[in-house]
Amino acid sequence: MRVPLPQLFTAFLYVGLTAFGGGGTAHIYELMVVRRGWLSEREFLETTALCRVLPGPVFANLAAHLGARLGGALGGVAALAGVLLPGVSLMLLLSLAYFRFGALPGSSVEGALSGVAAAAIGLILATVLRQARIGLDSLKAVLLALVVFVTYGLLHWSLLLVLLLTVPVGVALYWREAEAG
Amino acid sequence: MSEGLEVFLTFLRLGLISFGGGMANLPEMARTLIAQGWVTPQQFADGFALGQFVPGPNMLAVVFYGLSAAGPLGALAALLGMFLPGAAGAVVLVHGWRWMARARWSRALRKALVPVSMGLSLSMLLVLIELGMDKPWSFAVMALATLLIYRGANILAVMLGGGVLGLSVSLLWG
Numbered sequence: 001m002r003v004p005l006p007q008l009f010t011a012f013l014y015v016g017l018t019a020f021g022g023g024g025t026a027h028i029y030e031l032m033v034v035r036r037g038w039l040s041e042r043e044f045l046e047t048t049a050l051c052r053v054l055p056g057p058v059f060a061n062l063a064a065h066l067g068a069r070l071g072g073a074l075g076g077v078a079a080l081a082g083v084l085l086p087g088v089s090l091m092l093l094l095s096l097a098y099f100r101f102g103a104l105p106g107s108s109v110e111g112a113l114s115g116v117a118a119a120a121i122g123l124i125l126a127t128v129l130r131q132a133r134i135g136l137d138s139l140k141a142v143l144l145a146l147v148v149f150v151t152y153g154l155l156h157w158s159l160l161l162v163l164l165l166t167v168p169v170g171v172a173l174y175w176r177e178a179e180a181g
Numbered sequence: 182m183s184e185g186l187e188v189f190l191t192f193l194r195l196g197l198i199s200f201g202g203g204m205a206n207l208p209e210m211a212r213t214l215i216a217q218g219w220v221t222p223q224q225f226a227d228g229f230a231l232g233q234f235v236p237g238p239n240m241l242a243v244v245f246y247g248l249s250a251a252g253p254l255g256a257l258a259a260l261l262g263m264f265l266p267g268a269a270g271a272v273v274l275v276h277g278w279r280w281m282a283r284a285r286w287s288r289a290l291r292k293a294l295v296p297v298s299m300g301l302s303l304s305m306l307l308v309l310i311e312l313g314m315d316k317p318w319s320f321a322v323m324a325l326a327t328l329l330i331y332r333g334a335n336i337l338a339v340m341l342g343g344g345v346l347g348l349s350v351s352l353l354w355g
Contacts, residue, residue: 016237020337024238046282049291050274055199056267059238065271065278076272084264087237088244092256094231095245108351115322115347117230117313119340122326124309128302129331141296148300152208153307159209160198163297167200170293171286178289 001038003070005078011036012063012082024059024083028066038070060084140173185254188247191217192262199267201298204239208308210246219250226313233340238264322346 003011011031019027025048032039039047047069051061060080067079101109136142144166152162191213199206207229214220220228228249232242240263247259274281281287314320326339 018236020236047278050278050281050287051267051271052294053200053287053290054267054270054274055197056264057204057238057240060264061267061271064268065274068272068275073272076268076275080264080268083237084241084260087235087241088260090235091232091241091244092248092253094234095228095248095256098227098231098245099249108348111316111351112344112348113227113230114313114316114319115343115345115350116233116340117226117309117343118316118319118322118347119326119343120230120233121306121309121313122323122328122343123233123330123336123339124302124306125323125327126330128299128306129327131299131302135295135299141299144293144296145300145303148297149303152301153304156208156212159206163198163200166297166300167290167293170297171289174289174292175285178285178292 001070003038003075005071005074008067008071008075009078009082012067012079013085014082015063016083017086019059019083024057025062028059028062032066039066144170144173184251185258188219188251188255189258189262192243192247192259193266194262196263196266199263201294201301204305205298205301207305211308211312214246214250217250220246222312223315224249226309226315229309229313234337316347316350318346318350 015024015027015031029044033041033044047065048058048062051058051065054061060083063083064076064080068076071078136145148162148166151157151165152159195206195210195213198209211222211225215222215225225246228242228245231245232240235241243259243263244256247255247257249255251258314323322343326343329339330336
C-alpha cells in the first residue's frame with residue numbers, strides 16, 4: 001500500500017497534536033488500523049513489537065517505520081516530522097517562557113511546577129505498577145529487573161555497561177521460550 | 182557551532198543506548214547533563230515536569246535541556262540526537278521486518294527487554310524522586326496522582342491538578 005506524502009504528514013500531525021500523556025501507540029493504532037485501514041491488526045502488533053527493540057521512544061520509532069512503509073524513506077521523515085512538530089513547538093515555547101521569566105525558588109510558579117513534577121512521578125509509578133503485573137511473571141523476570149535496578153539505579157553504572165551485561169543474559173534465559181510458534 | 186555539535190553528540194550517545202523504552206536513559210541523562218553544567222538538578226526536574234504538558238512522544242523534555250545547554254540550536258541538536266538513531270533504524274527495518282518478526286533471537290530479545298525495561302523504569306523513578314520531590318507535600322501529591330492514574334483517570338487532568346495543588350499550597354503557605 002502506498003500513501004501520498006501530504007496525506008501521511010497530516011495524518012501523523014493529527015496524532016502528534018492529540019496524543020497527550022504517553023500511550024502514543026494506541027493513537028497510532030486508532031489512526032492506521034481503525035480509521036484509515038492502512039494496516040491490518042496483526043501487522044500492526046508485529047511491527048510495534050519490533051519497534052520496541054530499537055533505541056528511543058517506541059511512539060516515534062513506530063511513526064517513522066510506518067511512514068517509511070507507506071511512503072518510502074521520505075514518508076518516514078514526513079511521519080516523524082508530523083508526530084514531533086506540535087509537541088516540539090509547544091515545548092520550545094514553554095521552555096523559552098521558563099528561561100525568560102524563570103521560576104524563582106519559593107515563587108508560586110515554582111510551587112506549581114513542583115506539583116506537576118510530583119504528579120508526573122505518580123504517572124510513572126502507576127505505569128510501572130501496571131507493567132509489573134504483566135511483566136514480572138516469573139522468577140527470572142524479577143531477578144533480571146532487580147539486577148538492572150541495582151546496577152543502574154543504585155550503583156550508577158553506565159547504561160551501556162548495564163545493557164551489555166544484562167541483555168545477552170536475558171536473551172539466553174528466554175531462548176527456550178522463544179522457539180518459533 | 183561547536184557547542185551545538187557537543188550537544189548533538191551527547192544526545193546522540195544517549196539516544197543510541199536508550200533501549201527498553203524512550204525514557205530508560207533518563208538517569209544517565211540527568212547525571213550527564215548536570216555534570217556538564219547544562220542544567221541544575223532543579224531545572225532538570227522542572228524540564229521533565231513541563232514535558233508532561235506537550236502532546237507527542239515522551240522525552241520532548243530534551244528540547245528544554247538542549248535549549249538550556251546551547252540556545253535554539255542546542256534544542257534542535259538535542260532533538261535530532263535523541264530521535265535519529267531509533268527513527269533511522271525503524272526506516273531501515275522496512276526491509277526485513279517479516280523475517281525479523283519470526284527470527285528466534287528477536288523473539289528472545291523482545292521477551293528479555295520486558296524485565297530489563299522494568300528495572301530501567303525503577304531506576305528512572307528513583308532519580309526523579311531524588312530530583313523532583315523537593316517539597317514536604319510532594320509525596321502526598323505523588324501518591325494521589327498514582328492512585329488516580331492507576332484507576333484510569335485522565336492523565337492531562339491529573340497533571341493540571343498537580344499544578345493547581347502546588348500553586349495553591351505555595352500561595353497559602355509560601
